[in-house]
Amino acid sequence: MTGAEGIVGEFKSLKADSDADVLAMQVGDFYEFFDDDAELVGEELDLKTSKKSSGGVKYPMAGVPVSELTPYLKALVERGYRVAVADQRETESGHIREISRVVTPGTLLDVTDADARYVAAVVKDGSVYGLAFADVTTGQFSVTTVSGDDARDGTLTELYRFDPVEVLPGPTVREDDDLLGTIRERTDATLTLHEAGAFAPGQARHVLKEQFGATSLESVDIEAAATIGAAGAIVDYVEETGTGLLASITRLQRYGDAEFAELDSTTQRNLELTETMQGGVEGSLYSVLDHTVTSPGGRRLKSWLQRPRQSRDTLDKRLASVDALTGAALAREELREVLGDAYDLERLASKATSGSADAGDLLAVRDTLAVLPTVEGIIENAPRLTDSPLKAIADRPNRERAAELHDALDDALAEDPPKTVQEGGLLTRGYDEELDELIERHEELERWFDTLDERERRQYGLRHVSVGRNKTDGYYIQIGKSAADDAPDHYENVKTLKNSERFRTDELAEREREIMRIEERRGELEYELFCDLREEVADCAETLQDVGRALADIDVLASLAVHAVENDWTRPTLAASGENIEIEAGRHPVVEQTTDFVPNDLVLSTERSFLIVTGPNMSGKSTYMRQTALIVLLAQIGSFVPANAAQVGLVDGIYTRVGALDELAQGRSTFMVEMQELSKILHTATDDSLVILDEVGRGTATYDGISIAWAATEYLHNEVHAKTLFATHYHELTTLADHLDRVANVHVAADERDGEVTFLRTVRDGPTDRSYGIHVADLAGVPGPVVDRSNTVLQRLREEKAIEAKGSGGRSAGTKQVVFDVGSGQMTTASADGGDEDDMAGTSIGNDPDPVTEEFGEEAADVLDELAAVDIAETSPIELMSAVQEWRDRLDD
């Protein structure tokens, strides 16, 4: 087949056999795109397209030189396309073209950004979800199983955390439009429908055994079929792309709930861990905390922040290392300087295993391997560091193997190798005997050519003579026009130029043949030797990953130490779950960077586990609550914390409910989101969790809001027992402290003098004595009549309703039945001796209903009875509203 149509036909049939969006087909020295693909590439990459016409049909066509394909591939894949590459191979009967690989977002190796690039698989098996995440650029491969009531949410949280670039949904996930839609919404990932059979547990198990070996698969002990399916599908997929990346995936890591403290995607966003609510990195906790000097270090710090730990042992080790590093300033700075020379070893290992590493990459491997012993030396020379767990981190990798590989690379590689690997110049003298001979002979021949003009001049008395070489003419002797007639007879004229003539001789031709033969052989041999060397590096992938991870850990720990020293942070004391959280002079790690921060104390204990935080707008309630969450989180990644002293009873999860900024864009009402988040917290938090609620109930009518906030407080206090901070402007809620054992009030103080409010930023015990809402409106310049009218309306509203508070679950004998009268601001209580909830509900308010009947009549007494019988926790706000409306109507009659 020749001509455009033949090639286009071949292109189309190869394309039809692949499931790629775009095909790049090699035709000689170019990769060509034809037809629709040419148009797409032309448009997306601004590549010039031309028309090839054949047999009356015109085909759009675009091409890039073979050596320049990579950046185009990368650009296409980053725009979400799957690109198949068909290479041309010479055979005895001509050339054939075959698809050699399919590059996809999750299998793109040539990346420059520091972030991890995960391809994820999600499999659903009834209510159990299996998840697998592979970063082919570093060989990281993690799997987990999510089950239980909130499995779906948990799955989405994991996806949010890993933020994959490509997701392979399993067959049942594909049928779940809702889930698929949410995955699309939550990640920017390309969804790829990989062959359904690959997700089947039997086939998946087989593939995993092939990849990791039967024993290591057993030791990882994955039980859920869904998880096996997800892990197997990824391995199968990566293999199918043909990119040779599979070899970099050397270890299967399973992680489970118990290891990490729960930190759902909402909380990660609310606490602005790795990006701010507005979406930028600047201003996030990560941006403030990051002093790492390598990109793997930065990646590691980010993942620590997203995955706080629960294991005291792990955390104590990290803290001890940070502690040692804070006290060894000189060694710490030396370490950071040396680490600065380290490259991204995990990524380099992947490049080696996929066969795409060039000589520069192998030099980077060598140089990074050299960092390890230097790091060890620094640790050994600093007694504080030697005695810390840092030593064990540096000792973790197989150092002997790493040293051997380093030496092998050092012996082999030339110091300044070319970018391409097929032109020679990659390896040093003394590495290979044959190569040395070739190089020597080559240099001899070069010398012969270099001195040829001089010899010819001398021998034949020639003038204006020089020797040159170019691609078309090869070597030649050039004589200026004026002297060209003097050329000896055996000179064969090969070209006439304007001012000169070019000649060749038999001897020159013979030497030229030899030098070309040598050059070809040298290129081949160097390439072979280089490939062997690259193989050797690939065989050490696991060691390289270990070294890379150890260096990244040390980088993060040193970074945490730097931040602690520069910001006067302190080492927290970790205590068992359930123990107190006590913070002395705590600060907000991000706000303190830009503000003259007023530190505050906090105690959350078993006796005082629920704090209602009140205070005017802008006084610092949110900041106080967030700093508490962040201090706990920092302690649970093994970092020092912004406080004078801190004891952290480890938590099993941090849950937050604060304002939702971006949900409206996703078509859900703000209030709906608020309630969904609250619901999730009430369902999942435990007595070992930390819960932060910021103005829950604000998104709806005031009394609906108060009712919900009231009931949620009771539920968290009575049922969940989580350590909770709840900021509210409903200062009616502050009375709960008098009646729920573990609830206490704190407020952020403000000073009001001569109509001027000064924010003191100091947190004090007790509730605020008054609401400043209208006052703040006044300060903000709201017109006087509106402010005055607001005050009148507020008074009127206060005369309207009464709310009932339940005691500690109503279970224990002698609990109090509490009624808060919003109008008077008074609480009345009634004993519910030994009764269960129903008995209690039946108890009427006040000690004696008769005076009510006497003064207001029977209807009023009935209404009060009904009011007392309402179970707030079980009644929807709407029902409550209509009941109140009905009571009012009855009392008005």
Ligand SMILES: Nc1ncnc2c1ncn2[C@@H]1O[C@H](COP(=O)(O)OP(=O)(O)OP(=O)(O)O)[C@@H](O)[C@H]1O
């Ligand atoms: N302890 C502190 N020291 C210094 N500045 C603080 C402190 N706490 C808060 N601030 C500053 O006050 C500003 C307002 O704080 P924050 O948002 O926490 O108030 P808030 O009481 O939650 O307000 P609102 O009720 O309106 O949501 C913050 O942006 C911060 O700059």
